[in-house]
Amino acid sequence: MTNIKTYNAISGKGLDYLSQHGYDINAQDSPKGILLRSQNLFDEVIPDTVRAVVRSGAGFNNIPVADLSKRGIVVFNTPGGNANAVKELTIASLILAARPVVGAIKFANQTRGGDVSLRTESNKGGYRGTELAGKTLGVIGLGNVGSKVANTALALDMDVIGYDPGLNANTAWRIDRHIVHARNVEEVLRRADYVTVHIPMEEKNDHFIDAGKLQLMKPEAALLNLSRGGIVDDHAAKAALDSDQLRMYITDFADDVLFDNPKVIITPHIGGSTIEAEDTSALMAAKELDEYLTSGNIINSVNYPDVNEPFTTNYRVGIIHENVPNMIGQISAFFGDNGINIEQLSNRAVGQYAYTLVAINDFTSAQQEHVKTALDEIPHVILTRRYQNPNMMIGD
Ligand SMILES: NC(=O)c1ccc[n+]([C@@H]2O[C@H](COP(=O)([O-])OP(=O)(O)OC[C@H]3O[C@@H](n4cnc5c(N)ncnc54)[C@H](O)[C@@H]3O)[C@@H](O)[C@H]2O)c1
């Protein structure tokens, strides 16, 4: 059995998959993998036995990715697994920003005694809203969530303007041609009646929406943040609301500065909290973990390149290394010098790291032992793992 440590409430779909594939998800000692949702891993000690950390979800700012990368630990997420759930809550938030539904519900509940229908009818004037149709939605970040939100807003008869300088090809294909592509974020902020942010929390996006950007927005506009606390400077947002430079702020991330403000709606980080999204994400996470631990295939990694090849030979060696010159030369020379024939070699690099997966048929026990220790001694090699087909890990 291979031990997997889990944090948070992971859907049974993912846990059952792991249990059925030879993993012990209850034994927390010497884990080979960690499966989590929002647990802050910066506060945890990650044992040396760990080879993979999988985030069941999209955002991975709760994981010390830079440190784990130096240790040869692959970090995965489940892109798109909960995008539809976040899209739906974003659309609900748009409606809550246009219609005073929350206040109206409270009012209706308070109208007790006497002729209830008359009392509600005569006082409902205070709960008039506006329509989304014909208004402009600005979408910042057109990835898995943002692209879905943008397309759905078109179906609500909104005009949509989007901004994403790092748009990937897969997502670009999904974006409706009627969505206007802004040249810069300022253009989105100036034109939109509603602005929704769907970007990851990383250093460059810390307080991405700050006082300066809020000033560009129309005073009657509403801002939505279902991405992460910290992407919007909440103090600046409160100041903008207080000075009527912003009409409304809806966020999925509670913050002391925002409580008890009639212009703010806070939800408790429930964007991805649907049964469907939790099941889909957990199953994706479990499969990614199993695939890496048993075959060396890397799918949806956030720190190393993806390499996903059919396992058609008897053995494989996966080598995580730095992305520096002559690594492939040294690795293939090593196999040749030790009389090991390479059937196939796949190599990909991303940023400062690279991954080389070597497929082998004839591999004696002595060669396997030697590969483990000797390959790790090549400068810039971070970690080597060996795999035996069918799906039987033989090394550590
Ligand atoms: N509330 C929730 O429960 C919940 C659920 C899922 C995701 N999220 C958050 O939403 C974020 C987005 O999710 P996703 O699945 O769409 O991720 P994604 O990786 O598919 O898309 C993010 C997009 O943002 C773009 N981007 C990054 N920085 C940008 C910037 N400064 N300006 C414009 N575009 C920028 C990227 O190029 C990318 O296309 C996640 O990182 C996560 O933090 C929250």
Ligand SMILES: O=C(O)CC[C@@H](O)C(=O)O
């Ligand atoms: O696990 C969750 O419920 C939150 C997930 C969400 O924040 C994400 O980034 O995917």
